[in-house]
Amino acid sequence: MTPKQLEYFVAVAEELSFTKAAKRLFVSESSVSTQLKSLEREVGCKLLYRDNHRVELTPAGSSFLVDALAIISRADDAVRRARAADQGPMGELRVGYIKGFERTDLGDMLYDFHMHYPNVRLSFLRENVAELYDALRAEKIDVAINLLYSPDRMRDLQWTEMRDYPLLAVVPANHPLAHRGRIRMKDLSGFPLVDIHRGKGGYGERETIAAALEEVGSTVRVSYVSEDVETSLLCVASGLGYALLPGYLTATLPRRGKVVALPIEGMEHQMHVVAAWLPTRKNDLLDVFLDEFLRTG
Numbered sequence: 001m002t003p004k005q006l007e008y009f010v011a012v013a014e015e016l017s018f019t020k021a022a023k024r025l026f027v028s029e030s031s032v033s034t035q036l037k038s039l040e041r042e043v044g045c046k047l048l049y050r051d052n053h054r055v056e057l058t059p060a061g062s063s064f065l066v067d068a069l070a071i072i073s074r075a076d077d078a079v080r081r082a083r084a085a086d087q088g089p090m091g092e093l094r095v096g097y098i099k100g101f102e103r104t105d106l107g108d109m110l111y112d113f114h115m116h117y118p119n120v121r122l123s124f125l126r127e128n129v130a131e132l133y134d135a136l137r138a139e140k141i142d143v144a145i146n147l148l149y150s151p152d153r154m155r156d157l158q159w160t161e162m163r164d165y166p167l168l169a170v171v172p173a174n175h176p177l178a179h180r181g182r183i184r185m186k187d188l189s190g191f192p193l194v195d196i197h198r199g200k201g202g203y204g205e206r207e208t209i210a211a212a213l214e215e216v217g218s219t220v221r222v223s224y225v226s227e228d229v230e231t232s233l234l235c236v237a238s239g240l241g242y243a244l245l246p247g248y249l250t251a252t253l254p255r256r257g258k259v260v261a262l263p264i265e266g267m268e269h270q271m272h273v274v275a276a277w278l279p280t281r282k283n284d285l286l287d288v289f290l291d292e293f294l295r296t297g
Contacts, residue, residue, distance in 0.1 A: 003075065005039040006068045008032050012048065013065045016055045089117060093285045096125040096132045096141035100229045100249035101273070105295060106145065113293045120285055128228055129208070130198070133157075136276060142286045147208050147246075148272035159276035162296045165247035167212055167270035168261040170236050177242075178260045185215035185264055192223035192241030194232050209244045212267060233259065246271040 011021035012032060022029045040047050047061035057065065093113075097106060114122060125135055129147050136144040137156070148159070169188060171178050177187060193213075198206050213220055223241040226232040232243040237258040248271075250261035275294055277286060 001039065001042050003072070005035050005042075006072055008035040009039055009047065010065065010068055010072065012036060012055060013057055013061065013068075016057075018050070018055065089285060089288070090119040091283070091285050092121045092123060093143075093283070093289060094123045094125070094141040095143055095145070096127060096135055097145040098132060098147060098273070099126055099128060100246065101145060102126070103252045104248050109293050109295055113289055116293075117285070117288070128197075133276070136278060139278065139281060142277060142281060142283050143289070144276045146274060146276060148274045149207065154276065156278070157276045158279045159274040160290065160294070160296065162273045162275055162294070164269040165271040165273065167209060167244055167264060167267040168247060168250050169242050169264055170233065170245050170250060170253075170259050170261050171242045172236055172239050173258050173260055174239075175242065175260070177262060180262055182263045182265060185212055185267075186217075188242060189216050189219040190221070192221050194224045194226055194235040194241045194243040195222045196226045196229070196232060196243075208271060212244060212264070212270065246273075248273065 008021065008025065008031075011024050012018060015021045015024060018029050018032050022032050025032065036048065043060075043064065045060045046058050047064055049056040049058060095110065110122060114120070125132070125141050127135065129149075132141075132144045132146045133149075133154075135141050145162070148154075148161070169177070169183060171191075175191075177183055177191075180187075196206050196209075224235050226235055226243070229243075229245055229249050232245060233249070235241065236243050245261070253259060253261055275290065277290075
C-alpha cells in the first residue's frame with residue numbers, strides 16, 4: 001500500500017467519479033483505475049462499486065476511507081514536524097521587560113532570535129520592577145530584563161548584567177533648570193517631585209533612586225505618585241514636577257519636546273539593567289537566548 005494509492009482512493013471516494021478524481025489529481029483516468037485495482041487486491045476486498053453510470057463506496061470502502069484520511073493526516077503532520085525540526089527547536093520563550101525598555105535595542109535582539117528560530121513562540125510581559133521579579137519567581141516568565149537590586153533581594157535568582165544607564169532629571173521645558181547642561185541633585189531641592197510607587201512587596205523603581213533622593217534631603221516635596229515611568233513622563237509634561245528616570249527611557253525623547261532630560265553629576269551609571277532568571281527553571285531556549293542573542297555592554 002503506497003501513499004499514492006491512498007491519495008487516489010480518497011479522491012475517488014470524495015468525488016464519487018473517476019473523471020473528477022483524475023482532474024483533481026492531474027492524472028489520467030486509467031492511472032486512477034490502475035491504482036485503485038492494485039489497492040483493492042492488497043486490501044483483499046472491494047472498496048468501490050463502479051459501472052458506467054455511477055461510483056459508490058462499499059461498506060468496506062466507507063470504513064477504509066476513515067482510516068485512509070487519518071493516515072494521510074498523520075503523514076502530513078510528520079512532514080511538518082520534520083521540517084520544523086530541520087529549522088530549529090520548538091517551544092515558547094516568555095520574556096518580561098521593564099516598562100520603557102522597549103525604547104532600546106530589545107526589539108532587535110528578539111527579532112534576531114525569532115528569525116533564527118521561527119518555530120519558537122515568543123510571549124511578553126511589560127511591567128514595573130517589583131511585578132517583574134514577582135512574575136519571574138512565580139514562573140510566569142522565563143527571563144526578566146529588569147533593574148538590578150541589592151544581592152540580598154536576589155539571592156534566589158541568577159542574572160547577567162546587560163548595561164548601565166544614567167539617572168536623569170526630567171523637567172518641564174519651561175522649568176528654571178531646563179537650560180542647564182548638567183545639574184547636581186541638590187539643585188532639585190524645593191522643586192516638586194513626581195515620585196514612583198513601590199511594588200506590593202515594598203520595593204520597586206523607587207528603591208533604585210533612593211540614594212539619589214537622599215542628597216536632596218528633607219526638601220523633597222512629592223506632588224504625584226506615578227504607577228510607571230511612562231506616566232511619570234506624562235506628569236512632567238503636564239507641569240506637575242520633575243521625575244528621576246533612567247537613560248534607556250530618556251534617550252529617545254524629542255530634542256524640542258515638552259520635557260528636558262538633564263544629566264546629573266555622579267549618576268552616570270546609577271541604573272543597572274540585568275537579565276535575571278530562576279536557576280531552577282529549565283528551558284533550553286532561554287540558554288540559547290542568553291548565550292547567542294542577549295546583547296550586553
